[in-house]
Amino acid sequence: MTSAVATADRAKERTPLTDEDLLLLLMIRRFEEELLRLFGAGLLNGTTHTCLGQEYVPVALRTLIGLEDFVFSNHRGHGHYLARYQDLRGLLAEIMGREGAVCNGVGGSQHILRDRYLSTGVQGQSLPVAVGVALRLKHAEPGRLVCAHIGDGTWGEGSVYEALNMAALWRLPLLVVVEHNGIAQSTPTTAQMAGTIADRVKAFGIDHHRTESTDIGEIRAELDPMIQRSREASLPLVVEFATHRVGPHSKGDDTRPPDVIERAEAHDWHRSYATAFPERFAHADERARSLVEEVVAEVQDLPPAVWTEQ
Amino acid sequence: MRVVDNLNLALRSVLERDPEAYLLGEDIVDPYGGAFKVTKGLSSTFPDRVLSTPLSEGGIVGVGGGLALAGSRAIVEIMFADFVALAFDQIVNFASKSVSMYGKRVPMPLVVRCPSGGGRGYGPTHSQSPQKHFIGVPGLSLYEISPFHDNQALLPAILRRAVPALLFEDKLLYGRQMYTEGVVDDLLQYDFPAPDVARVFVETPDECDCVLIAPGGVSQRAIGAVRRLLLEHEISCQLLIPARLYPLPIEALLPVLRGAGSVFVAEESVAGGTWGHEVAQLVHRALWGELRHPVTLIHSQDSIIPTAGHLEEQVLLQETTICRTVVETLRD
Numbered sequence: 001m002t003s004a005v006a007t008a009d010r011a012k013e014r015t016p017l018t019d020e021d022l023l024l025l026l027m028i029r030r031f032e033e034e035l036l037r038l039f040g041a042g043l044l045n046g047t048t049h050t051c052l053g054q055e056y057v058p059v060a061l062r063t064l065i066g067l068e069d070f071v072f073s074n075h076r077g078h079g080h081y082l083a084r085y086q087d088l089r090g091l092l093a094e095i096m097g098r099e100g101a102v103c104n105g106v107g108g109s110q111h112i113l114r115d116r117y118l119s120t121g122v123q124g125q126s127l128p129v130a131v132g133v134a135l136r137l138k139h140a141e142p143g144r145l146v147c148a149h150i151g152d153g154t155w156g157e158g159s160v161y162e163a164l165n166m167a168a169l170w171r172l173p174l175l176v177v178v179e180h181n182g183i184a185q186s187t188p189t190t191a192q193m194a195g196t197i198a199d200r201v202k203a204f205g206i207d208h209h210r211t212e213s214t215d216i217g218e219i220r221a222e223l224d225p226m227i228q229r230s231r232e233a234s235l236p237l238v239v240e241f242a243t244h245r246v247g248p249h250s251k252g253d254d255t256r257p258p259d260v261i262e263r264a265e266a267h268d269w270h271r272s273y274a275t276a277f278p279e280r281f282a283h284a285d286e287r288a289r290s291l292v293e294e295v296v297a298e299v300q301d302l303p304p305a306v307w308t309e310q
Numbered sequence: 311m312r313v314v315d316n317l318n319l320a321l322r323s324v325l326e327r328d329p330e331a332y333l334l335g336e337d338i339v340d341p342y343g344g345a346f347k348v349t350k351g352l353s354s355t356f357p358d359r360v361l362s363t364p365l366s367e368g369g370i371v372g373v374g375g376g377l378a379l380a381g382s383r384a385i386v387e388i389m390f391a392d393f394v395a396l397a398f399d400q401i402v403n404f405a406s407k408s409v410s411m412y413g414k415r416v417p418m419p420l421v422v423r424c425p426s427g428g429g430r431g432y433g434p435t436h437s438q439s440p441q442k443h444f445i446g447v448p449g450l451s452l453y454e455i456s457p458f459h460d461n462q463a464l465l466p467a468i469l470r471r472a473v474p475a476l477l478f479e480d481k482l483l484y485g486r487q488m489y490t491e492g493v494v495d496d497l498l499q500y501d502f503p504a505p506d507v508a509r510v511f512v513e514t515p516d517e518c519d520c521v522l523i524a525p526g527g528v529s530q531r532a533i534g535a536v537r538r539l540l541l542e543h544e545i546s547c548q549l550l551i552p553a554r555l556y557p558l559p560i561e562a563l564l565p566v567l568r569g570a571g572s573v574f575v576a577e578e579s580v581a582g583g584t585w586g587h588e589v590a591q592l593v594h595r596a597l598w599g600e601l602r603h604p605v606t607l608i609h610s611q612d613s614i615i616p617t618a619g620h621l622e623e624q625v626l627l628q629e630t631t632i633c634r635t636v637v638e639t640l641r642d
């Protein structure tokens with residue numbers, strides 16, 4: 001069977017998903033595409049890392065991670081934020097430095113703090129901090145957990161291992177979500193990681209689960225009991241998503257050969273859902289498009305963000 | 311030639327001439343060639359000695375220290391200067407101390423390259439000028455690239471000194487042109503009154519109302535200010551750009567400073583404990599009685615560096631800030 005046929009077959013077997021999830025997936029996709037377009041048109045300043053291809057990760061997790069749990073995000077965090085808050089306007093204003101920005105335009109794309117959600121642009125930095133938050137939650141709010149997103153490249157940083165060690169030693173409710181997209185900026189995982197994430201995690205006596213699914217329902221069914229256990233028994237857990245970066249690392253900086261990009265695209269949830277539920281998909285896509293377009297038009301006309309709490 | 315191309319050539323010639331030289335860094339190999347394309351083409355020519363590394367800043371600077379210890383020359387690129395903080399221990403507690411802490415001199419030819427500075431909207435963790443955090447570390451030297459200093463001469467000279475060094479590279483400078491033949495523009499010329507110290511002057515280098523000292527990354531803003539001071543305020547200001555920031559070759563600067571009696575230091579670092587403080591102290595000790603006013607420091611605000619363009623502009627050192635400070639100081 002060719003891989004295209006296999007993909008199509010898999011697509012037909014998609015478990016149904018709610019309109020809300022579908023819309024959210026597509027909203028994030030349109031938002032990210034729109035950012036790249038705005039950059040291309042010279043309407044955005046600075047940098048951005050889109051989560052194209054990886055939108056389903058935070059969307060799948062959103063019913064398993066509540067607002068009382070902490071989320072640590074990274075440079076590729078727009079999807080993490082939008083899946084949690086559905087706040088296109090606040091995020092776009094942040095990225096464009098306009099009034100209504102979540103962090104007054106100070107943090108920008110990769111430094112966002114909102115309630116129990118925090119992102120930072122230094123790889124590996126968040127994990128020990130997440131351990132600190134988990135330590136507090138374990139005692140002050142048992143049953144809550146800390147979810148920290150990192151990429152495969154970030155496993156090069158020593159702080160990751162220091163954090164895993166402490167989380168295991170102290171039995172802390174820390175969920176590390178690894179979005180293993182096979183590449184770090186321009187470097188394939190094979191050129192930067194010896195051994196596997198699974199074995200590294202096992203060495204700390206921490207549970208590890210790897211999923212290749214991009215199916216929201218399937219992922220939730222797989223992860224729900226594990227995350228429950230992590231909460232109830234107060235234990236760390238590492239969930240590794242075998243995922244695919246469909247877009248550039250940042251903007252206009254994709255040096256991957258065409259066949260590698262094609263392979264990533266073949267795994268895109270977007271195609272599978274479009275094939276599985278064509279009408280609902282088209283409808284949701286239309287809606288996502290117009291929501292994003294509205295927000296872009298609105299935010300572009302806003303005055304610059306004001307920073308008072310210096 | 312653009313500054314980035316000059317730096318690329320300099321790295322290439324080090325690797326070519328010295329079969330024991332290594333270049334390490336994240337995403338530095340082809341076809342990507344580094345986040346700022348400084349290393350483009352090098353891994354294709356020297357695949358065994360130009361290595362893309364995992365995201366391990368502390369680790370790779372340590373590896374550079376090991377290569378140097380074992381007799382190689384090592385150059386390590388930190389993708390954004392902010393992340394040199396992750397290598398602080400290797401730089402401060404290993405590489406720099408090793409030169410002398412074993413009671414005998416240990417050669418340590420290690421250069422850590424740090425793309426620094428803001429102005430590109432990269433935000434608080436990708437825009438800093440961390441020079442000040444490394445000043446006064448025994449055994450450690452700080453350099454900064456400029457559009458005047460030919461890196462093909464500078465880089466081998468740094469390696470020959472065989473002490474660990476940080477080389478700061480302003481990100482906005484990469485795309486600018488190198489100056490050649492002593493000409494800056496229609497008004498300004500430059501020369502090198504001392505080795506590795508570039509001087510920008512109007513007509514004749516012997517006369518000026520004041521001297522502005524700045525690291526290479528501030529060149530464009532400083533030159534802009536010098537022009538404005540001349541054209542809008544009839545103030546003749548000479549600009550000095552030393553390639554080595556620390557230890558600063560102060561003796562070489564004194565003749566120029568003495569003549570002017572008025573000294574300013576402009577840097578992008580945010581306020582507090584900056585390189586300028588070190589420069590001012592050196593100048594005060596040497597020329598206290600001969601100065602018309604204490605050395606005036608001009609730098610960015612006491613602030614993190616925000617992302618949005620209009621906020622970044624409020625925080626970072628601007629040409630207009632330099633100009634205004636000089637005018638106001640001389641008027642008082």
Ligand SMILES: Cc1ncc(C[n+]2csc(CCOP(=O)(O)OP(=O)(O)O)c2C)c(N)n1
Nearest residue numbers: 076121122123151152153154183184185393
């Ligand atoms: C300490 C540190 N080093 C380097 C960088 C620059 N950088 C940003 S993202 C990135 C790649 C990260 O790869 P990975 O963790 O796999 O996440 P992905 O980008 O694939 O989502 C790099 C090198 C950084 N932000 N922080």
